[in-house]
Amino acid sequence: MNILLHRYDITQEDDFHALPDFNRKATLQHVDKVYKAEITNIIRLTEMEKLFHFRILDPKERDTFSFLPGQFVMLEVPGYGEVPISISGSPTNKGYVELCIRKAGVVTSMLHRAGRGARVGIRGPFGTHFPMGKMKGSDILLIAGGLGLAPLRAPIFHVTENRSDYRNVHIMYGTKDPSQLLFDYQYKQWERIDGVNLSVIVERADDTWKGPVGLITKLMDGMKIVGDETYAIVCGPPVMFKFVCNQLGKMGVPMHRMFVSLERRMHCGMGKCCRCNIGSTYTCVDGPVFDYWSVMNLKEAI
Numbered sequence: 001m002n003i004l005l006h007r008y009d010i011t012q013e014d015d016f017h018a019l020p021d022f023n024r025k026a027t028l029q030h031v032d033k034v035y036k037a038e039i040t041n042i043i044r045l046t047e048m049e050k051l052f053h054f055r056i057l058d059p060k061e062r063d064t065f066s067f068l069p070g071q072f073v074m075l076e077v078p079g080y081g082e083v084p085i086s087i088s089g090s091p092t093n094k095g096y097v098e099l100c101i102r103k104a105g106v107v108t109s110m111l112h113r114a115g116r117g118a119r120v121g122i123r124g125p126f127g128t129h130f131p132m133g134k135m136k137g138s139d140i141l142l143i144a145g146g147l148g149l150a151p152l153r154a155p156i157f158h159v160t161e162n163r164s165d166y167r168n169v170h171i172m173y174g175t176k177d178p179s180q181l182l183f184d185y186q187y188k189q190w191e192r193i194d195g196v197n198l199s200v201i202v203e204r205a206d207d208t209w210k211g212p213v214g215l216i217t218k219l220m221d222g223m224k225i226v227g228d229e230t231y232a233i234v235c236g237p238p239v240m241f242k243f244v245c246n247q248l249g250k251m252g253v254p255m256h257r258m259f260v261s262l263e264r265r266m267h268c269g270m271g272k273c274c275r276c277n278i279g280s281t282y283t284c285v286d287g288p289v290f291d292y293w294s295v296m297n298l299k300e301a302i
C-alpha cells in the first residue's frame, strides 16, 4: 500500500484521523451485490457515444442506490462481460442511473445495439470520489476533454444543484471537432446559471462552428484566479492532464487542489485481480480519483 497516497486519501476527507481501510472492508461490502436493471431511455450523443438511462428494477434498491461524483459502476451485459463506466448523472437523481458509453469493443458495442427494456447487471458504486465537501467556498474549475465530460457531468450537476456552496464555477470543455461534442443540448442550461461560465473549444472547426479553435489550454490563457482559493477537476485523456495541470500550476493552483480521474483496464473493480494497478496502487479502489500531487508520485500513472 502506498503510504504517500494514504496521507492524501480523499475518501477519508470527512474523517481525516480514521485509520485507512486496509482490509478494504468498505469496498467489499457491496461488491457481490448485482442490481438488476433495465434500459429505459437512450439518447444518441454522437456517432460513437450514447447516454443510457438504467432503472434499477427493485423499487427499494432503487431508492437506496446512491453514489458520489467521480465514482463508477461495473456494468454487466449478460453473456458478454462487464465494463467499468463512470456515473454521469446527478447524485440526487434516484430514478435512474445515467451512463454515457462510447462504443469501444465487445461489451460496449453490444450495449449500443440494445434497446429499451434490455436487462443488465450493475455492481457498485466503486472507487474514490471528487472531494466536493472540501471544495465548498472556493472557485471551481471543471475541465474536460472528449469523453471526459461523462465523468465530469456528475460534479457539474453537484455544483449547479448546490450553487450557493461554491463561488465562481468555470466549465471548460474541448474536443477534436464539433461532431464529437457531448451533451451540447445542456450548454445553454449551464450558461444560464448565475456565476457559471462555460467555454467550449474544438481543435478543428467546421462550417457550423463559431467558437474558439485550439487546445483546451487556450481557454485558460489570461484567466485570473486566486490559486489558493481554487479547486480544479480535470477529466479526459491522460495526455491532457499534463498540459492542463502544468498550466494550472503556473496559474498558482497547488497540486493538491487539482483532481484527476485515472482510467485503467479493470476486471474486478474490487482490488483483487491486479489488472488496474500502478505499482502497489489499485486504480479501482485507491482511485479512480486522485489529487495531482499523488499522481505525480505514481510512476507511469500518466
Ligand SMILES: Cc1cc2nc3c(=O)[nH]c(=O)nc-3n(C[C@H](O)[C@H](O)[C@H](O)COP(=O)(O)OP(=O)(O)OC[C@H]3O[C@@H](n4cnc5c(N)ncnc54)[C@H](O)[C@@H]3O)c2cc1C
Pocket (backbone or CB within 6 Å): 072, 081, 082, 083, 084, 085, 086, 087, 100, 101, 102, 103, 104, 105, 106, 107, 108, 109, 147, 150, 151, 262, 263, 264, 265, 266, 288
Ligand atoms: C473507472 C473507469 C471509468 C470509465 N468510464 C467510462 C465512461 O464513462 N464511458 C465510457 O464509454 N467508457 C468508460 N470507461 C472505459 C470503458 O470501461 C471501456 O471502454 C470498456 O471497458 C471497453 O470494453 P469493451 O468490452 O467494449 O471493449 P474491449 O473489447 O475490451 O476493448 C476494445 C478496445 O477498448 C480498449 N479499452 C478497454 N478498456 C479500456 C479502458 N479502461 N480505457 C481505455 N480503453 C480501453 C481496449 O484496449 C481495446 O482497444 C471507463 C473505464 C474506467 C476504468
Ligand code: FES
Pocket (backbone or CB within 6 Å): 265, 266, 267, 268, 269, 270, 271, 272, 273, 274, 275, 276, 277, 282, 283, 284, 285
Ligand atoms: S480491477 Fe481488479 S484489482 Fe482493480
